[in-house]
Amino acid sequence: MRRRSVLIGLLAGGATLATSAVAWAGPTKVEVQLGNPRTQVGQGVYVQVVVTAEGDGELSEPEFPELDGVQIVEQGTSFQSSMSFGTGQRMTRSVNKTFEYLLIPQKPGKFELGVTVSVGGKKIRPKRVPVLEVGGEAAVVAPEEAQADARPTSSDAEVFLWPTVDADVVYVGQPVLFQFEIWERTNADVQLRTMPSFDDFWVEELEAGRRRRDMVAGVPYRVHPLLERVLFPQKAGKLTIGGGEVLVTPHGGLGLLRPRRRRAPYQVPGKPIAIEVRPLPAEGQPPGFAANNVGKFAINSAVDRTKVEQGEGLTLTLTIEGTGNMRLVEPAEWPELSGLRRYDPTVDFKLTVSGGEVGGTRTYEFLLVAEGAGTIEIPPHSLVYFDPDTEEYVVAKSDPIRIEVEGDPNAAPTADADLEETNTEDESELLADIFEADALSRSNPEPAWLTRSRWLTGAAGVPATIGAGLAVRAIHQRITGDEASQRRAAQAAKRREAIERARGALASGDGFHGALAGLLQDVAVDRAGPEGVGLPRARLLDLLRERGVAGVEVEKLRELLDTCDAARFGAGGSDEGSRRELFHAAQALIESSAWKGGHG
Amino acid sequence: MRARLLALCLAALVFGMPGQVRADAVDDAFARGNELARAGDWAAAIEEYEQARKLLPGRSALLSYNLGTAYAHVGETGLATFHLRRAVQRDAEPSDEIVEAARRNLGILQRRAELDAASAGAQISPPESWWDRVGVALAAQGMGWLTLVCGWMAVLLLVVRTLRTRAGKGAPAANALALVLGAIFLLGGSVHALAAWSDEGAPRAIALDTKLEVREGPGKHRKISFVLQGGSRVRVVDTSPGWSKIRLDGGLVGWVPERAVGRLDARTATTAAAAPKPGAE
Numbered sequence: 001m002r003r004r005s006v007l008i009g010l011l012a013g014g015a016t017l018a019t020s021a022v023a024w025a026g027p028t029k030v031e032v033q034l035g036n037p038r039t040q041v042g043q044g045v046y047v048q049v050v051v052t053a054e055g056d057g058e059l060s061e062p063e064f065p066e067l068d069g070v071q072i073v074e075q076g077t078s079f080q081s082s083m084s085f086g087t088g089q090r091m092t093r094s095v096n097k098t099f100e101y102l103l104i105p106q107k108p109g110k111f112e113l114g115v116t117v118s119v120g121g122k123k124i125r126p127k128r129v130p131v132l133e134v135g136g137e138a139a140v141v142a143p144e145e146a147q148a149d150a151r152p153t154s155s156d157a158e159v160f161l162w163p164t165v166d167a168d169v170v171y172v173g174q175p176v177l178f179q180f181e182i183w184e185r186t187n188a189d190v191q192l193r194t195m196p197s198f199d200d201f202w203v204e205e206l207e208a209g210r211r212r213r214d215m216v217a218g219v220p221y222r223v224h225p226l227l228e229r230v231l232f233p234q235k236a237g238k239l240t241i242g243g244g245e246v247l248v249t250p251h252g253g254l255g256l257l258r259p260r261r262r263r264a265p266y267q268v269p270g271k272p273i274a275i276e277v278r279p280l281p282a283e284g285q286p287p288g289f290a291a292n293n294v295g296k297f298a299i300n301s302a303v304d305r306t307k308v309e310q311g312e313g314l315t316l317t318l319t320i321e322g323t324g325n326m327r328l329v330e331p332a333e334w335p336e337l338s339g340l341r342r343y344d345p346t347v348d349f350k351l352t353v354s355g356g357e358v359g360g361t362r363t364y365e366f367l368l369v370a371e372g373a374g375t376i377e378i379p380p381h382s383l384v385y386f387d388p389d390t391e392e393y394v395v396a397k398s399d400p401i402r403i404e405v406e407g408d409p410n411a412a413p414t415a416d417a418d419l420e421e422t423n424t425e426d427e428s429e430l431l432a433d434i435f436e437a438d439a440l441s442r443s444n445p446e447p448a449w450l451t452r453s454r455w456l457t458g459a460a461g462v463p464a465t466i467g468a469g470l471a472v473r474a475i476h477q478r479i480t481g482d483e484a485s486q487r488r489a490a491q492a493a494k495r496r497e498a499i500e501r502a503r504g505a506l507a508s509g510d511g512f513h514g515a516l517a518g519l520l521q522d523v524a525v526d527r528a529g530p531e532g533v534g535l536p537r538a539r540l541l542d543l544l545r546e547r548g549v550a551g552v553e554v555e556k557l558r559e560l561l562d563t564c565d566a567a568r569f570g571a572g573g574s575d576e577g578s579r580r581e582l583f584h585a586a587q588a589l590i591e592s593s594a595w596k597g598g599h600g
Numbered sequence: 601m602r603a604r605l606l607a608l609c610l611a612a613l614v615f616g617m618p619g620q621v622r623a624d625a626v627d628d629a630f631a632r633g634n635e636l637a638r639a640g641d642w643a644a645a646i647e648e649y650e651q652a653r654k655l656l657p658g659r660s661a662l663l664s665y666n667l668g669t670a671y672a673h674v675g676e677t678g679l680a681t682f683h684l685r686r687a688v689q690r691d692a693e694p695s696d697e698i699v700e701a702a703r704r705n706l707g708i709l710q711r712r713a714e715l716d717a718a719s720a721g722a723q724i725s726p727p728e729s730w731w732d733r734v735g736v737a738l739a740a741q742g743m744g745w746l747t748l749v750c751g752w753m754a755v756l757l758l759v760v761r762t763l764r765t766r767a768g769k770g771a772p773a774a775n776a777l778a779l780v781l782g783a784i785f786l787l788g789g790s791v792h793a794l795a796a797w798s799d800e801g802a803p804r805a806i807a808l809d810t811k812l813e814v815r816e817g818p819g820k821h822r823k824i825s826f827v828l829q830g831g832s833r834v835r836v837v838d839t840s841p842g843w844s845k846i847r848l849d850g851g852l853v854g855w856v857p858e859r860a861v862g863r864l865d866a867r868t869a870t871t872a873a874a875a876p877k878p879g880a881e
Binding site: 313343344345346367369430431432433434435436437438439440441442443444445448450452455456458459461462465466469473 | 626627630634637652656657658659660661662663665666669670672673691692693695697698700701702704705708715718719720721741744745747748751752754755758759762785789792793796797800
């Protein structure tokens with residue numbers, strides 16, 4: 001018990017010691033290490049900020065002072081931690097955190113790297129503030145005049161960016177295909193840092209091509225297509241496409257004989273290019289002309305069916321095909337439709353680049369509802385565009401379409417209108433009006449009595465009752481027997497009685513033949529059925545044959561009956577032996593299967 | 601004695617007043633709604649009608665009809681359809697005039713919803729067919745009673761036939777009638793059970809939002825399967841907290857927020873209360 005309390009005490013003490021070291025306790029140090037104190041504009045320099053502290057707590061990322069003209073790129077963080085126990089049995093936790101950055105100067109000058117790190121809420125600065133000295137000149141890149149499909153001619157640079165356009169002089173709204181590629185012949189990673197800018201252009205993105213190899217002045221280069229865009233100038237004048245820039249990170253050597261030297265990345269700017277954009281000619285320009293209708297277009301219309309019933313809907317599809325800005329192309333105002341109600345269309349478009357030309361299709365799908373009856377014509381739809389090749393304004397038109405509308409005598413008369421805004425109002429007028437009452441009629445319906453379980457019980461009761469009835473009847477029959485079995489039992493009893501009477505008269509012969517004849521007659525009538533009752537003997541025997549009794553059996557019966565008659569009514573008497581023989585013959589006949597069962 | 605009488609009067613006042621007050625408030629809100637509707641301020645009328653509906657303890661075909669019609673005027677097809685359908689339900693005890701007017705408005709709403717759905721590419725339930733009406737009739741209480749009565753009448757006739765046979769008298773008419781009633785019981789009972797069980801397992805509901813995004817699973821992060829037009833008839837086949845799985849007549853299924861569908865079998869139209877107010881956007 002005592003040992004246990006000592007152990008608990010030790011554990012509690014350890015926990016106290018551990019928790020006492022939570023805050024930053026020891027000295028904290030911030031060190032800034034510059035990869036190279038001198039560099040050139042565009043040439044990157046690595047910087048490491050190493051923070052060493054003892055204890056535990058919050059440690060912020062370094063904050064750089066405002067370095068105008070230096071890009072700072074985070075490269076990563078590494079972290080080391082160690083525990084040690086001093087002479088006073090106090091546990092010490094040491095932390096060493098390294099932050100790495102890449103500095104890319106954009107202009108010459110001297111830059112002090114006065115980094116600050118917040119450790120446990122306290123701002124720590126390095127004892128020594130390094131200074132980065134940047135030489136060279138700031139890259140002032142003036143836009144060059146674009147040349148259609150120009151190719152690089154100089155192989156001086158290991159890495160360069162190459163923008164191309166397929167046209168250098170265009171009209172407002174005329175498409176220009178722009179491609180942006182990196183050409184390189186160095187063992188390095190090339191990363192796009194800044195995208196080219198497309199101010200004053202409407203841009204459609206295309207899928208860039210695949211990597212290839214090409215030659216510049218006899219020097220092989222790897223060409224990486226980065227971007228492919230269709231540009232639609234939105235204003236006239238000299239429009240500039242920004243150059244963009246890439247960061248090249250050279251790979252180190254193999255480092256077999258000496259340690260691999262790490263080379264800092266450098267920045268390669270692209271050259272901006274300017275294209276000349278002409279305004280659309282004022283001469284012949286229709287009023288309200290849509291500035292993006294520049295190119296070559298055709299317009300077609302079609303309906304899904306030409307025969308409908310009054311009040312029925314149909315779909316009108318309007319397709320614009322050609323080259324130009326398919327997303328922004330605007331057809332002329334929709335023509336007035338007489339006898340048809342038109343709803344806002346669903347619009348779809350598809351951009352394609354084929355043979356260096358940018359175009360595609362734009363589709364409008366209208367829902368039309370036939371309001372009038374008879375032959376209704378959908379007038380042509382039109383599109384006015386400027387053709388830059390012929391430098392003329394052109395009107396494209398679709399063909400008119402005729403629709404046969406079968407009249408519906410029950411259709412409500414509707415005005416010839418294609419205005420959707422009026423649609424709701426019209427129908428609102430058709431809505432039945434509200435009802436007014438002095439007091440609100442109320443109903444407080446009780447839950448229905450016939451619930452599912454009650455219905456199920458009631459329904460199951462029907463077959464259950466029938467089944468129970470049948471069961472009771474079967475049991476009753478088993479106990480009391482039914483009419484037929486009762487009749488059969490009575491007959492059997494009657495026969496047994498007649499047999500016993502005949503048997504009793506065997507010795508004396510008194511009434512023997514009468515009893516036996518009556519018994520045989522009953523057997524015959526039973527076998528013949530109700531029709532045999534009261535028939536003369538000859539007719540009864542014929543009926544027995546008709547009932548399927550074998551002729552031999554019928555003849556036996558006739559003989560037995562004749563013998564009985566002869567004994568009863570004839571002169572000759574009979575002895576006991578002949579009576580016994582007659583009795584046995586009659587008994588054999590009765591027990592024969594031919595006489596079992598009855599008819600009816 | 602006098603003190604006791606006074607106490608009784610006070611108790612009657614305390615316990616009797618709230619019901620009376622509430623009834624007056626319902627009628628007042630309804631009257632205000634009617635007045636605003638007459639003035640063409642449908643959005644304000646809806647607020648009054650909704651207030652009356654919240655206070656009303658039971659059902660009122662008249663209130664449901666006026667509320668549905670007001671929603672129809674502001675273009676809330678889903679809510680309008682829901683309340684108009686509630687107005688024609690037997691439980692609401694609608695008059696013939698209300699049924700006729702509600703059916704007319706429902707027809708207009710259906711047409712409006714079909715056109716909206718066609719122009720927006722939204723899914724919509726097909727128009728109600730005779731088969732749907734047969735389904736409703738088969739699941740109705742009347743059908744349940746009919747089958748039960750037929751079944752027990754058949755049992756009675758069988759008993760009569762047995763007694764007459766035992767007495768030596770034939771009962772051919774009773775035999776034939778029992779056969780017919782038995783057949784009605786068996787066939788009618790089977791289809792009634794199927795229809796009623798189907799209604800209970802997948803209750804009927806109406807899409808309340810004008811355009812309802814139906815998702816592949818319960819959650820807003822799930823992909824949208826299709827867009828459903830407000831006013832569409834659906835069945836609620838499953839539920840998850842805050843979400844309902846719905847099925848259209850065509851077989852399309854998906855999940856929607858629970859408040860976005862109004863169940864027609866609800867005792868009170870509580871679902872609609874959570875729907876956005878018209879003119880809120």
